[in-house]
Amino acid sequence: MIKRPPLSEADRIWFPALICIAIIGISSAGCIATTTPADPIRIGVLLPGSGPVAVHSLDGLTWAAGAMNRQGDRTIELVYRDTSAGNISAHAEELAGRDDIDIVIGPATSTELIEIAPLVTGRGKLLISPSVTGEIDDNSLFWRTCPTDDRQVEAMFRILSETGVRNVSLIVANAPYGETFARFAPAAAAANRIRITGAVSVDASSDFEEIAMRIGEEEPGTVVAAVYPEEAVRIADALSRAGSTAGLFLTDAGHSPYLLERLGERAEGIQGTALFADPTTGYAIAYEELFGEAPPSFAAQTYDALLLAVYTAARQEAAPGEPLAASLRWVVSGDGIAKGWDPEEAGEAAAMIRAGAHPAVTGASGPLRFGEHSSQGPLAGYYTRWTVEGGAFCENTPVSPAGGEPGLPGLSYDPAAGEGVRPVVWMVYPMAKGDRSFADSAYRGLFRAQESFSFTKRECTYADIPLLDTVFSLQNFTEKPDLVITEGFEFTDASRAWAEANPDIRFVTLEQAEFGLPNACDVMMVPYGASYLAGVMAANITRTGHIGAIAGAPVPVIDPFVRGFTEGAAAYDPSVDVTVRYVGENAEGFGMPERAGALARDLRAEGVDVILMIAGASNIGIVDTARETGDIYLIGEDTDQSYLAPNLVIASVVKQIDAIVYRAVANEINGTFRGGREVRTLEDDGTMLFVSPRFDAHAGVVADWRERAVAAEGEYLKTALL
Incomplete structure (x- = not known):
C-alpha cells in the first residue's frame, strides 16, 4: 500500500x-x-x-x-x-x-x-x-x-421504508440545510407510507433534553435528524439520557469523524444516509x-x-x-x-x-x-445507508441513480493516436468495478502499479467481448496493447483465441487454463486450503451446529471453496451440518445481491448462523440481510471484507489478486514476462484466511489447523481439475 x-x-x-x-x-x-x-x-x-x-x-x-x-x-x-x-x-x-x-x-x-x-x-x-x-x-x-437535498430526502425515506420504518420524528437544523429537509420531507414520507409524528427546528441554543422528552411522548420508531455533527452529538446524548428506544437516523452532514470522536461507543448503531461515489469508478479503492x-x-x-x-x-x-x-x-x-x-x-x-x-x-x-x-447538481448520484459498527461507518448497498449504467473509459482516447512511447496495458474485468471482491481487487493491483510505473492503461469488462473479439481478430488497433490481463473463468475461450491470433502481445489470465502458448501465462489461485480453515473457524464459532455457504453459481472456480469449507468443518466437528446454496446457474449469479440476500434469510430460518460468501457482487445482499437479523456471522471472499460489517464478518478467504495484477504489470515493465502456468496456494501464501481484527480470539484455532489445511489441500490438488 x-x-x-x-x-x-x-x-x-x-x-x-x-x-x-x-x-x-x-x-x-x-x-x-x-x-x-x-x-x-x-x-x-x-x-x-x-x-x-x-x-x-x-x-x-x-x-x-x-x-x-x-x-x-x-x-x-x-x-x-x-x-x-x-x-x-x-x-x-x-x-x-x-x-x-x-x-x-x-x-x-x-x-x-x-x-x-x-x-x-x-x-x-x-x-x-x-x-x-x-x-x-x-x-x-x-x-x-x-446532488441537491431533495434527492437525498427521496432516497432517505425510500431506504427507511425498505427497512420497515413506519413512524418518524423529524429534527432539522435552523439553517438553509435543514430548511430544505423540512420542506421536502412530508411529501417523501407520504410517498413511502411513513408518518411524521412531530417536527422541530434546532440550533446551538435549543434545549435538547426537552426535545428528547417530547420525542418520547410521540413514540416514533426512528428519529430522523437533518443537522450538523455538533447537533447530532447532542441529540444522541439527549435521547440516551431520556431512555428513548427510537433509532437515530442522520443525513449526510452527520457522516463525519466528529460524530465518532465525540460519541465513541455511544455512536454504535446510529444510521444515516450519505453520498456514495459510483462504485464502478474505483475511486474509493484508489483512495484507500x-x-x-x-x-x-x-x-x-x-x-x-x-x-x-x-x-x-x-x-x-x-x-x-x-x-x-x-x-x-x-x-x-x-x-x-x-x-x-x-x-x-x-x-x-x-x-x-x-x-x-x-x-x-x-x-x-x-x-x-x-x-x-x-x-441543481449532476443528474446522477449514489446514496447509501450507513451504520456505525465497530467504531466505523459501514455502508450498505448503494442506491443507484435512475438510468445509471456501469461504464468504463474506451480502449483508446484518440482513434488517430497511433503508437505511444509508454507500454500499454489492457485490464479486462468479469464485470464493472464495484463488486467489492474479484474486480475490485484486480483494480487495486492495477492502481498500485500506476503509482509505481509509467504506462498507459485501458479497462474493459466481459460486456465488451464483441468489440474485443473484433479488435483482436482483425488486429485493427488504434492503440496496440503490450500486455492484456483477463480476469475470470468466463474469458477462457476468448483469451485463448486472442493470444493465438496475436503472438506479439503478452497475456496474463487469471483462473482460466494453461494454453501452452509462449505469450500466455495463466495464474490459478486455489482457495481450498484457506476455505478449509474457514470451515474450521465456522465450526468452532457456530452456536447452532449449522453453517452454510452461498455461491454465485455451480461453476468450477467455486468448487475448491465449497469442498474446502465443507471438509474443513467436517474435520473439526463431524456433527456440524453444512448447507450450500447457489444464487444462479451461471455468471449472472455473481451480480444478484437481492437474490443472495433472500437466500441468506432462508438459511437463517433453517438455523444457519455462519455463512461463507462466495458470490462476488452478490455478497453485499448477504451482508445487508446479516445486518438486519443481527445474528449471522459471515466469512468473506477474495479480499478482506471485514469493512463491510466489522461486527459480523469474522474472516475472509483471501486471494492475492491485487499482488498478481501488480506483478504482471511489473514483469511487463521490466521485461521479465514468462509464459506457462502458476498455481498459488495456502502453502505459498497465494491464498490465506484473514481473521478480522474483532475476532482475533479465534485466530489461534486457525493457526493450529494450518498445517492440516495445507496437507488436505495437497491431497485435493492430486485429483482436482484446475
Missing part, C-alpha cells in the same frame, strides 16, 4: 504554493507537446482544513493536482484558504479579486454559500461547491458536484490504496470539482473569449469518447478539449452530466 502522510497544519496554511510540480510533455499520452510552457492553471479553494464539516479530503485534492501535473503540459496550482480559520468572506474577496484565478472550489456549507456567492460570482468567477446540497437560486456561475482509509463523505465530489475546473480552463484555451459558464456547460455536454476520473484519463481529456475534441467526461463520483440548471 502506498500511504501518503496527511498535510500538516502549516502545510494547509501555506497551501497556495504547495503544488508547482515540474511537468512532462503531453506527448507521453500520444499528443504533440507544446514548445513553450503555458501559464499555470490557478484554482482557488475555499474549504475547511479541520472541524466537524471538514469531510472533503484536502490530501486527496493535493494528490490529484500533483498526479495530473505529471500527466500533462499544464501545471495546476491550488490556492488554498482554510475556511475553518479566519473570515470566509475576506478569503472569498481575496481569491475572487485575483486576475489569475477564474474558478474557486467551495464552500462547504449552504450558509457559507449564501455569504460568499455574491462575492465570487459577482466578479464573473465560477464557483463550484462539492458539498452544498441546500436549495439555491439559479446562477449560471454557480455549479455543484453533489493511497491513504489507508476510506474516503470521507465529499472527497469524490471535491475531486470532481477539480476536474471541472481543469477541463473548463482547457476549454478556455480552445475557445478564447467564451464566457466561463458557457465553457463549463460545453465541458459537461460532451458526446465523444468516454474519459474516466483518474489522472491519466483526466490528462487525456484535458488534452482532447484543448485540441477541440469533445469527450464524455466521468468523475470520481460518477458521470458528470447536468440538467438545464447548473445549480
